[in-house]
Each structure stands twice: as structure tokens, then as C-alpha cells.
Amino acid sequence: MENVLLIQTRVVGALVLRETRTTFGNSQLGYFWAIANPALGIAVLVGLFSMIGRVPPYGDSLALFFATGLLTFELYKKLSSSLMGVFDSTKGLLAYPLVAETDVVLARALLIFATYIFIMFLFYGTLILFDLASYPRNADQVLLAVLATSLLGVGAGLVNAVLMRLWSTWKQIEGILSRPLFFISGIFFIPSAFPPSMVNLISWNPVLHCVEWVREGYYPNYNSVVLNKPYLLSIALTLLLVGLGAERLYRKKRI
Template sequence: MEGVITTQVRVIGALVLRETRTAFGDTQLGYLWAVVTPTLSTLVLVFIFSTVGRAPAFGTSFALFFATGVFPFQTYSKLSNSLMTAISSSRGLLSYPLVKETDILLSKYILITLTYFMIIIVFFTTLVLFNDAPIPVRVEECGIAFFMLTLLGLGAGATNAVIFRLWPTWKQLEAIISRPLFFLSGIFYVPSDFPTDIVKLLSWNPVLHGIEWFREGYYGNYDSIVLDRTYLLTVATILLLIGFFGERLYRKKSIR
């Protein structure tokens, strides 16, 4: 059993390296550019909103409030979207006996998670150095919230991958369905700004809970009215079970 686990860890590690070279090239500059580009684009957005007088919904720094929403959201969104086509785009790797569909999903999950972790570190470090943000009050809470959103993204991505293999049109349909999430996940606002009925509707969005969790960890005095950690964990677990069990059933069906 230990030998099997060791082998699969090595396979996933090799796939991560391959995915890194494919996505960013063979130079370190390629990966650095992948980290710097989202950071600079977010800084540009912050500058534009600040110029037009956009005030943060909480705190005194619009850049900090926006970043605590947009980066956790982008992490989930990137995982959910990229993992959908990960297996179909790497179908040639499945000709190797040791490589399984789950290995492809996990390797891409690891790479995207590490990339966005680095993006978050770079961006918030920049804000702290320029005195536009304090150091997070509870770093461990921010870390847990980020990790939970990556699990949610992994579950959604794995589920999307199964549906996409059964029904290719799902890629276009999912893009339409998920687009409103950017406006429903609390990136520009806090839920307490809205009436109770609207807050109840927003609370069905698990991504919102992840962002609220992240903000509670960063700010010392941010008290979310919707945050339900158990709900986020439950949705992530359900999606992971659907995605990976669905993939296993699809694999068995394909072998037959």
C-alpha cells in the first residue's frame, strides 16, 4: 500500500512539473510573469476605482477590501474552470499505465493553488510595504479560508470535468451560469448592506462564505452576518464526492 501511494505521489509530482512547463515555459521568468500579471492587473483596477472616488464597503483601504474579495474568488473560479477540461486536454497522458484521471486533476489543482497562493502573498506584501494595509490579524484563518476555497474549486472542477465529458455543451452553459458569481460573492460589498431577504439568497453561494471567512481572518473587527463554515465545508465535500466518484464511474464505464 505504501509503495502504491509513493508511486502516485511521484506521478502527480511529475505531472505538476510537466504542467508548469506547459503553462509557463522552461524559464523561471514564465512562472514569475504568471504571478506578476494578475497582481498588476488588480493594481490597475484598484487605481481606476480609487480615481473615480470608489470608497471601500469596509475599512479605509479600497485596495485591501477589493483584494480580500477578488483573489479568493479568482482562486475558486480558476480551479473550477480549468479543471473542467484538464482531462480532455491531457488525454494522451492516459496512455501511460500509471497515470489516472484523478492524477491529472490533482496535479493541475496543486499548480493553480500554489500560483494563486504566491499571487496573494505578493499582492498583500506590496500593500503592507506601501502602508495601504496592515498585517492580517489572524493569518491562520485566512489560510484556512483560502484552502477551503481551493477544495471547493477542486470539487466544482472535478464535477464539471465529469459533466463535460458526458456533455461537451456544458462548458458554454457553465460559463453562463457561473458568470453572476462575480457579483454575488461579496467582492465589492458586505452582505450587511442589504435587506434580510437578499442576504438569505446570497447566503446560498458557498464562495461568499469563503470570502467572508477570509475577511474575518484579515480584519480584526469584521463580523460577518452570513458566514457559515460548516455550510462551506459541506458543499465542498459534496462536490468532491460527486466529482471523484463520478470520474471513477465514468472510467469503469469507458473500460467496458
């Protein structure tokens, strides 16, 4: 049993190294742009909102407010979209007996997760250094929220990957269906600013719960009116189980 776990760990480790080279190339600039893109996106939002005289919907820092929303959303979106094509991009590797579909999924998910943890640590640390943000009130809750977001993203990505195997047009359809998430996931607003009827409607969006969990963990006195951790985790686990089960069934049918 120990030998099997050791072999699988080595396989996943090798796949992570391969994903790193494939995603970022051999130059350091590739990884730099992966870090810089989210930071530039937040900087653009802060600049635009500052020019029109907008103040943050909560707290004193526009940069921190957008970071808690955008970085969380980007982590989910990156996982759900990147894992969609993971099977097609690694067809050659799946010919090896030691490499399973779940290994390539785990390797790509680990790389994305590690990259965004580094981005968040660097960005929040920079804001704190320049006195644009305080230390998180409950860093453990922020980390748990990031883990829950990752779980949701992996579950959605697995379901997308199986659907794309069965129906190649799903990539375009998923892109259209997921586009409104950018505007209803709390990046630009806090749910308490809306009437109860609107809050009930947007609370069905699990990504909004991810953002609210991060903000509740980061801000000292932030009390979310929509955050429902059991709901978020149940959606994430359901997607994960459906994705793993569907992948297993598809694999057996293919064999």
C-alpha cells in the same frame, strides 16, 4: 503500501512539472504573467474606484478590500474552470498504466493552489510593506479560508470535468451560469450593507462564504453576517464526492 505511495507521489510530482511547463512555458515571463494578471486586475479596480471617489466598503484600503475578494474569487474560478478540461488535455498521459485520472487532477490543482498562495503572499506582503494594509488578524483563519476555497474549486472543477466529458457544450453553459458569481461573491460589497431579504438570497452562494471567511480572518473587527463554515465545507465536500464518484463511474463505463 509504502512503495505504492512513493510511486504515486513521484507520478504526481512529474505531472506537476509537466503542468508547469505546459501552463507557463519554458520562459520566466510565463510565470510572471500568471502573477501579474490578478495584481493588474486589482490595480485597475482600485484606480477606477479612486477616480470616482469611492471609499472601501470596509477598512481604509481599497487595494486590501479588493484583494481579499478578487484573489479569493480568482482562486476558485481558476480551479473550477481549469480542471474542466483536464481529462481532454491529458488523454495521452492516461494511456500509461501508472497515471490515473485523479493524478492529473491533483497535479493541476496543486500547481494552481501553489501559484495563488505565492500570489497572495506577494500581494499582501507588498501592501503591508507600503503601509496600505496591516498584518492579518488571524493568519491561520485566512489560510483555512484559502484551503476551503481550494476544496470548493476542486469539487466544482471535477463535476465540470465529468459533465464536459458527457456533454461538450457544458463549457459554454458553465461560463454563462458562473458569470454572475463575479458580482455576487462580495468582491465589491459587504453583505451587511444589504437588507435581510437580499442577504438571505446571496448567502446561498458558497463563494461569498469563502470571501467572507478571508475577510473575517484578515480584518481586526470584521464580523460577517452570512459566514457559515459548515455550509461552505458541506457544499465543497459534496461536490468533491459527487465529482470523484461520477468520474469513477464514467471510467468503468469507458473501460
